[in-house]
Amino acid sequence: MFVDGRQVPDGTVIETDLAIIGAGAAGISIARELAGSGISVALIESGGFEFDAETQDLYEGEIAGVDYPLTSSRLRYFGGTTNHWGGWCRPFEPLDFEERDWVPYSGWPIARADLDPFYERAREVLQIRSPAFDDASAWEKGGQPLPLAGDEVETRFFLYSPPTRMGKKYRPDIERAKNVTCYLHSNVTEIVASPNGAEVERLDVATLSGVRFTVKPKACVLATGGIENARLLLLSNSVEEAGLGNRNGIVGRFFMEHPHVPSPATFLVTGLDLVADWYRTYTKVVTPAGNVVMRGCLMFTEDYLRRTKRLGTVMTFAPSHPILAEDEPPAADASEEEKAKAEEAAKRNAVFRSVLQLARSTTASPAASNEIGWRLGVGCASEQEPNPASRVTLSDETDALGLRRTKLAWRLKKSDADSLRGNLEAVARAFGGWGEGRVQILFPERDEWTEAEGWGNHHLGTTRMSVDPRRGVVDAECRVHGMSNLFIAGSSLFTTGSTVNPTLTLVALALRLSDHLKRRFAAGASEL
Structure with missing residues (x-):
């Protein structure tokens, strides 16, 4: 079901098994997979069902590198950027996942074969009629x-894809799911960790109308996009001064696009x-x-x-x-x-x-x-070659919620x-x-x-996957290093960006994470 966060009584505390922050391609995919599972899900979305300029302005920020359209490259309402994507889909090549000696910082902790079954499922989610990506x-x-x-x-x-507008196509699925509640017009302002920083304790949520409430999950998935994922981790600094998952200074680094x-x-x-x-x-x-x-x-x-x-x-x-x-x-x-x-x-x-x-x-x-x-x-x-100097940080300017805006330095x-x-x-x-x-x-x-002729509006790599916490933010299961119950979904996971559009791969990764979460909850929440 759907709940307008502006109508939630101020100070409410909502307890749930899983919180998903962001109802775009990744967040909706995970919520649909868990529908009917018996796992209670709070899906938290900044926007409503339609475009709203005041909400969209929360994407605005500062540019420090190659000139780039921060606001127009994403949509901040239910369905996310699938509300205006072009539908181009192709899997990554096996080579894209490998450590290449000529590509610094390359090498995913998973292989193409690990994603193959999830590519098939992602194709169905995105309504792609044929599996013949390579069959001339x-x-x-x-x-x-x-x-x-x-x-x-x-x-x-x-x-x-037709292209699939996931907000419209799958809105009825979320509406019918008795174990899924989607909170619209609701912005997570901080992921608050336990005093030792080892797990998510609560989510602080605010609306632009001034309502504030709290979500207390047993596990949390951050799925707000390739730039906002990094921004929210950096903003979540009341316990970890540098931000969650950032003890090695990797959060926000390795921002990639497709020039x-x-x-x-x-x-x-x-x-x-x-x-x-x-x-x-x-x-x-x-x-x-x-x-x-x-x-x-x-x-x-x-x-x-x-x-x-x-x-x-x-x-x-x-x-x-x-x-x-x-x-x-x-x-x-x-x-x-x-x-x-x-x-x-x-x-x-x-x-x-x-x-x-x-x-x-x-x-x-x-x-x-x-x-x-x-x-x-x-x-x-x-x-684009992964580049640690190409990164997302925080601006000194603040948005309507009082949060520091994004500062993007895209560097080729x-x-x-x-x-x-x-x-x-x-x-x-x-x-x-x-x-x-x-x-x-x-x-x-x-x-x-120093100047790009164009770009794909593809935000990649700011919370990259790696078995080594010194080179990445999440492990092979998409869990933030050093935290027991915080996971990330979306193209910010990409260790390298390939040269093809990211949607099919990010949905495949989200489906893989969904299966992992089901297993973890089935084994007992204590293991999360």
Whole structure:
């Protein structure tokens, strides 16, 4: 059932088996798994059922590194950021979980095989209709992957959630669950530990209307997102001065994103027919209702990444515009600005024509039409190296609840830029060796990367997993090191960020944590 926290009598003390802080993808997944289990659950959500600007403002904060949109990158109401996500899903690769000698601070305490059964369950939660993330034959229907040269680049598949708006889709499940109570408009202001800091004693909760009450759980899951998870641990400092789970100074460190570059290179092909089957078959499969269910992208093979010691990149393509044998002149009544733009385009197309004619001279006969080739639109997203200097701390400014706001220093490294540049060179080799395409790399070599062209709104890594408390905040079971009953869910757990969207993996981790909690409660609350 749902309770408006603003209507809870001031000073109320609520006792429960499990408290889940945050009703986004991770929190709702765990609450649903425990519905009907006999374990009493208090699901605590800052917002209501709709967007509210006053509540959303609690996300506001200070930027100390790469410029980044703190407020607009997340939604603070029931369902969390699934209220506006795009639905892209793909599991991490086995390599992503490994300790890679060329990636400092890499190595998860779990392997891809540990998550495989939970990926299957996560796919159902996110309403993904097919398991064919890596089965090209499931999507061919007469098409073929691009016959790129070499063994460095290959087509892989993202599958789409509708996208599932978890607040709407699973609201009835929470409403019906007799053992789950969701407190809306309720903000946890501190996770208060016992005097020795070894366990959660209570949660202090406040509403923007001024009501304050307490939740006393036997166990607690923190699931407020990749930035807010770290912020709340740092704010919970009445017992541990540096914040809970932060005796080694790791909370908030290793913030990662997926830097996006919208036009990292110009891609030319000698004829659209050469990529049409690939584009229609692999780039977007659309249902009669208009829903995209699959997208094929270019990614890099494990052998290549190991050999070159690079991070991953994913590249997406779409036909952009034809390159004609001759440019059409501007209209007679065109403005001076329009004429200048046409002149600039003509210069650019002259270069493109030269490149395409060179490609055609090796493999292709002249085109029958006025088209001599096509320019492809392209975008890419890359993995970021874990960086302890990229971090979430607390600002001196406070929010409407009197809590210190977030201070985010997102920091990219030269090695991140070098890796992306090297991957673009690999794609250029693959297109050049194919013979039907050429690539002009636009992403420059950099001495530093201090401004990002774009990002995925993916907040990763601030309470990372590690068996070693000196390198992470939680253990392999998502429990905060040094505490018996505080667990964390969400993408803040990620030890490394891969290059794919995080939702499928964070839901899989949440389902794995749900099973662990069921076992622990079944064994007796004393073991928590």
